[in-house]
Amino acid sequence: MTLTVPQQSPPTPQSLQPTGWLRYLSFSVDHKVIGLQYMVCGFAFYLIGGALAGAIRTELVSPISDFMPRDVYNQVLTLHGTVMIFLWIVPVVNGAFGNYLIPFYVGARDMAFPRLNAVAFWLIPPAGLLLISSYFITGAAQSGWTAYPPLSLTTPASGQIIWILSVLLLGGSSIFGGINFIATILKLRRPGLKLMQLPMYCWAMLGTSILVVLSTPVLAGTLIMLSFDIVAHTGFFNPGLGGNVVVYQHLFWFYSHPAVYIMVLPAFGLVSEILPIHCRKPLFGYTTMVYSIMAIVGLGLVVWAHHMFTSGTPPWMRLFFTIATAFIAVPTGIKFFNWLATLWGGKISLNSAVLFSCGFIVNFVLGGITGVALAQVPFDVHVHDTYFVVAHFHYIVYGGSVFVIFASIYHWYPKVTGRLMNEHLGRFHFLITFVGFNLCFAPQHWLGLNGMPRRVAEYDPQFQLINQFSSVGALLMAISTLPFLWNVIASASQGAIAGDNPWNALTPEWLTTSPPPVENWKGEAPLVANPYAYGTPEDEIDLRSVSGSDLWRNGQ
Amino acid sequence: MTSLTPQDQIKEQIEHHEEEHPDHRMFGLATFLVADAMTFAGFFAAYLTFKAVNPLMPGAVYELELPLPILNTILLLVSSATFHRAGVNLRKGLNERCRYWLLGTAGLALAFLVSQMVEYFTLPFGLADNLYASTFYALTGFHGLHVTLGALMILIVWWQCRTPSGRVSATNHFPLEAAELYWHFVDGIWVVLFVILYLI
Numbered sequence: 001m002t003l004t005v006p007q008q009s010p011p012t013p014q015s016l017q018p019t020g021w022l023r024y025l026s027f028s029v030d031h032k033v034i035g036l037q038y039m040v041c042g043f044a045f046y047l048i049g050g051a052l053a054g055a056i057r058t059e060l061v062s063p064i065s066d067f068m069p070r071d072v073y074n075q076v077l078t079l080h081g082t083v084m085i086f087l088w089i090v091p092v093v094n095g096a097f098g099n100y101l102i103p104f105y106v107g108a109r110d111m112a113f114p115r116l117n118a119v120a121f122w123l124i125p126p127a128g129l130l131l132i133s134s135y136f137i138t139g140a141a142q143s144g145w146t147a148y149p150p151l152s153l154t155t156p157a158s159g160q161i162i163w164i165l166s167v168l169l170l171g172g173s174s175i176f177g178g179i180n181f182i183a184t185i186l187k188l189r190r191p192g193l194k195l196m197q198l199p200m201y202c203w204a205m206l207g208t209s210i211l212v213v214l215s216t217p218v219l220a221g222t223l224i225m226l227s228f229d230i231v232a233h234t235g236f237f238n239p240g241l242g243g244n245v246v247v248y249q250h251l252f253w254f255y256s257h258p259a260v261y262i263m264v265l266p267a268f269g270l271v272s273e274i275l276p277i278h279c280r281k282p283l284f285g286y287t288t289m290v291y292s293i294m295a296i297v298g299l300g301l302v303v304w305a306h307h308m309f310t311s312g313t314p315p316w317m318r319l320f321f322t323i324a325t326a327f328i329a330v331p332t333g334i335k336f337f338n339w340l341a342t343l344w345g346g347k348i349s350l351n352s353a354v355l356f357s358c359g360f361i362v363n364f365v366l367g368g369i370t371g372v373a374l375a376q377v378p379f380d381v382h383v384h385d386t387y388f389v390v391a392h393f394h395y396i397v398y399g400g401s402v403f404v405i406f407a408s409i410y411h412w413y414p415k416v417t418g419r420l421m422n423e424h425l426g427r428f429h430f431l432i433t434f435v436g437f438n439l440c441f442a443p444q445h446w447l448g449l450n451g452m453p454r455r456v457a458e459y460d461p462q463f464q465l466i467n468q469f470s471s472v473g474a475l476l477m478a479i480s481t482l483p484f485l486w487n488v489i490a491s492a493s494q495g496a497i498a499g500d501n502p503w504n505a506l507t508p509e510w511l512t513t514s515p516p517p518v519e520n521w522k523g524e525a526p527l528v529a530n531p532y533a534y535g536t537p538e539d540e541i542d543l544r545s546v547s548g549s550d551l552w553r554n555g556q
Numbered sequence: 557m558t559s560l561t562p563q564d565q566i567k568e569q570i571e572h573h574e575e576e577h578p579d580h581r582m583f584g585l586a587t588f589l590v591a592d593a594m595t596f597a598g599f600f601a602a603y604l605t606f607k608a609v610n611p612l613m614p615g616a617v618y619e620l621e622l623p624l625p626i627l628n629t630i631l632l633l634v635s636s637a638t639f640h641r642a643g644v645n646l647r648k649g650l651n652e653r654c655r656y657w658l659l660g661t662a663g664l665a666l667a668f669l670v671s672q673m674v675e676y677f678t679l680p681f682g683l684a685d686n687l688y689a690s691t692f693y694a695l696t697g698f699h700g701l702h703v704t705l706g707a708l709m710i711l712i713v714w715w716q717c718r719t720p721s722g723r724v725s726a727t728n729h730f731p732l733e734a735a736e737l738y739w740h741f742v743d744g745i746w747v748v749l750f751v752i753l754y755l756i
Contacts, residue, residue, distance in 0.1 A: 182587055183580050186583075188578075213587060217594040221595040221698075222598060228694065232684055241684075242613040243610070247602050
């Protein structure tokens with residue numbers, strides 16, 4: 001195969017980068033286009049996953065199985081988990097914001113491997129459609145997003161196989177993305193830009209990508225073995241044929257525990273970008289932030305068996321994984337207090353982005369506390385597979401990651417469109433999201449402590465009232481999407497003109513036009529050696545200055 | 557900021573397009589191979605755990621012979637050396653010699669695959685017979701898939717460097733080097749696999 005390169009010059013702009021809205025449906029290699037493709041595609045799947053969550057909460061309004069048949073409930077549950085994790089949070093916090101921001105942050109014109117980048121994105125829509133369509137073709141998988149054997153071997157095979165195919169495609173997309181981020185951050189930095197001068201999101205993405213590259217392939221291998229068990233009737237994980245189900249759990253959680261950090265570390269990075277700008281203060285404890293991210297990466301790879309304390313894990317293993325898990329609270333706590341210290345004494349403008357970031361901090365510390373509690377074997381054995389775990393998990397991934405996604409959309413919307421979002425609608429959106437979220441998931445702690453098992457369509461009637469509270473919360477969360485959607489769509493044409501740098505930010509993506517030109521910079525990329533040099537009097541900052549480094553030096 | 561006219565945009569795109577881009581493809585490939593190695597690590601971990609924890613079911617047969625795998629190991633190790641010779645010759649601009657070495661490497665790869673097939677057909681157990689057998693076939697099969705892909709790459713490179721001005725040449729030897737790195741990786745995995753499956 002040979003690549004034909006047109007001999008005549010100059011090339012037309014269309015041959016380099018397509019323009020107009022159609023480029024968002026094309027195999028574009030522009031990192032900003034790909035970032036938005038991830039974002040919009042991810043949000044579409046968020047709406048689907050949200051509708052599935054709505055179906056679950058509707059079913060759970062009453063203790064009997066009356067809204068949908070039990071096997072449909074299992075399918076809805078499996079699809080909800082898979083869609084939200086693999087098609088919404090992972091692609092959006094990594095793919096969407098990573099692709100849009102990382103090239104700016106390292107001072108590059110694009111990602112290291114633009115075509116690989118486009119391939120990574122275009123694996124996602126087919127995988128998602130495959131997953132959703134399995135419900136209509138043969139019935140979707142019914143064994144939850146964990147697909148534990150022997151359950152996944154006894155539920156209908158066709159749905160499970162389509163689920164595996166879809167997750168393999170998404171895993172491939174994730175690995176390609178991870179390779180690209182590692183190469184971009186380590187190799188594509190603008191000359192003169194040192195690692196310890198990078199904005200925190202770069203470090204978060206570097207850590208996340210290391211986790212992706214090291215752990216996702218293990219899941220792929222495991223799922224291939226599982227598919228052999230289903231299709232070729234081998235016995236890897238089938239106890240009836242001499243296999244071992246616990247090995248599946250080990251391999252699965254070797255990916256899926258790091259997957260939690262793959263979902264939440266980028267969110268840490270994004271919050272670390274948003275807070276200093278809106279507090280007009282430097283990010284507190286930059287170096288400790290970097291080291292705690294790397295500590296979370298290292299520890300995150302050796303804590304997986306805390307998901308398996310009731311799987312006949314031997315005592316030494318319980319001891320090791322309890323201690324290792326408790327240790328993760330240390331770097332996480334460092335980050336938490338660093339954010340508080342960044343807020344402390346800052347000139348905080350309490351806009352939607354900051355509200356969602358603060359909501360994240362509150363929710364995340366609650367989810368973190370229940371996480372440390374769950375790491376303790378005696379407690380975990382009591383609440384394992386109950387709604388307590390569901391509540392903990394959603395405090396981390398919804399209260400954590402999704403809140404940050406919303407904060408980031410409010411923060412970077414002016415960069416992408418050149419227009420501001422409506423603040424009143426944004427605050428209203430925050431209010432009902434925060435109330436709805438806590439109303440939905442806080443009561444589930446109580447349900448779990450009192451023994452309501454998760455993943456079952458029916459429950460003891462004594463839990464009905466609390467479940468109804470939870471469902472009302474879910475309804476509020478569904479409603480909260482409407483002002484947000486309206487805000488995003490209407491602001492694109494009617495929002496106030498933002499100018500290039502509405503937040504007076506110093507991070508590199510704001511030192512170009514909004515929306516940015518193709519290939520990001522007119523002329524050289526600025527050298528931003530200190531992206532968090534806030535706190536200088538505003539009139540001393542010359543925002544028309546071309547170079548970011550001049551910008552902060554003048555400010556001193 | 558002043559907005560750009562389309563003409564400016566065209567001009568800028570062309571200017572930037574002419575910029576030299578540093579080549580990070582080898583780095584990307586190496587990162588991918590780390591990921592690939594983790595897939596194997598998962599299989600190895602599963603195999604070793606099965607061996608340690610799950611006794612073979614009564615009546616199950618799982619016996620391996622050494623001669624063929626030893627031959628396979630030699631084939632792959634020699635092929636790594638021949639591939640290296642091909643690369644050395646290409647960088648010197650000796651395309652013809654490079655192609656001979658590449659053809660030799662591809663021949664060794666095919667010999668490995670044939671020998672692997674012979675082993676498969678002479679083994680006293682099948683894919684779904686028992687746990688160890690399944691893991692054995694999964695591991696060697698996954699490795700064999702890598703060898704097959706590697707052999708295809710070698711043949712593609714062999715085809716592409718048929719003239720000194722071809723796509724793969726002394727000035728553009730990335731495709732050959734990428735295939736070579738991949739091939740060394742596949743050989744390295746085989747050595748680990750050989751130790752774990754046949755010797756332990």
